[in-house]
Amino acid sequence: MAEAKICGITDARALDAAIDGGARFVGFVVYPKSPRHLSRDKLAALAERARGQVETVVVTVDADEELLAAVAACAGPDWIQLHGSENPGKTAQARQYAQRGLIKAIGVARPEDLAQAAAFEPVADMLMFDAKPPPGGLPGGNALAFDWQILAGRRFGRPWMLSGGLTPANVAEAVSASGAAAVDVSSGVEASAGLKDPLKIAEFLAAARSA
Numbered sequence: 001m002a003e004a005k006i007c008g009i010t011d012a013r014a015l016d017a018a019i020d021g022g023a024r025f026v027g028f029v030v031y032p033k034s035p036r037h038l039s040r041d042k043l044a045a046l047a048e049r050a051r052g053q054v055e056t057v058v059v060t061v062d063a064d065e066e067l068l069a070a071v072a073a074c075a076g077p078d079w080i081q082l083h084g085s086e087n088p089g090k091t092a093q094a095r096q097y098a099q100r101g102l103i104k105a106i107g108v109a110r111p112e113d114l115a116q117a118a119a120f121e122p123v124a125d126m127l128m129f130d131a132k133p134p135p136g137g138l139p140g141g142n143a144l145a146f147d148w149q150i151l152a153g154r155r156f157g158r159p160w161m162l163s164g165g166l167t168p169a170n171v172a173e174a175v176s177a178s179g180a181a182a183v184d185v186s187s188g189v190e191a192s193a194g195l196k197d198p199l200k201i202a203e204f205l206a207a208a209r210s211a
């Protein structure tokens with residue numbers, strides 16, 4: 001059984017589907033270039049609805065302290081996910097803005113990319129391995145997968161989550177190939193960019209649970 005994070009939630013129906021389906025985490029994106037970006041008001045409302053039912057994650061990209069403080073004030077997230085090119089120092093500084101911890105995303109295309117994990121283990125509470133973004137593309141949320149076998153048998157000093165191009169149809173194979181204990185999805189449970197499909201969320205969570 002793999003734990004799951006449903007990321008890029010933009011409305012209450014999707015949030016409720018994630019909670020009802022047994023997600024451990026829900027993710028809210030604060031990054032204006034993303035089709036899943038949330039205004040402060042919407043972020044606050046969704047975080048309030050989620051409180052106490054599921055662990056909340058705010059996803060940021062190279063956010064400055066002002067933005068992190070604003071996110072903390074309006075949403076009080078359990079976790080902050082850093083999905084840009086934050087270095088270990090910046091990652092450590094962000095810790096004060098999350099209630100439970102930090103998730104640091106690492107882009108993976110080749111086995112050598114996993115070496116970056118070591119520098120973040122002392123400062124992040126969880127790692128996320130996502131497909132390296134295409135040149136000029138968004139830093140995440142691209143529906144791109146990488147070779148999951150790269151992770152097979154690898155051990156890290158922190159818990160980690162598999163991300164990138166996961167869907168209800170491939171998540172079981174991804175878990176089996178990589179050995180992931182937790183998985184993260186955004187595009188694979190959408191009807192269109194930025195609009196989650198509650199049925200696909202339920203299917204993904206059922207598949208992850210039985211993986």
Ligand SMILES: O=C(O)c1ccccc1N[C@@H]1O[C@H](COP(=O)(O)O)[C@@H](O)[C@H]1O
Pocket residue numbers: 007008027029031034035036059060061083130138139140141142143144163164165166184185186187188
């Ligand atoms: O989802 C986004 O729009 C996004 C924007 C900026 C940084 C990260 C983002 N999403 C993260 O990427 C993973 C993988 O997405 P996908 O399933 O391949 O579409 C997503 O789960 C978020 O953690």
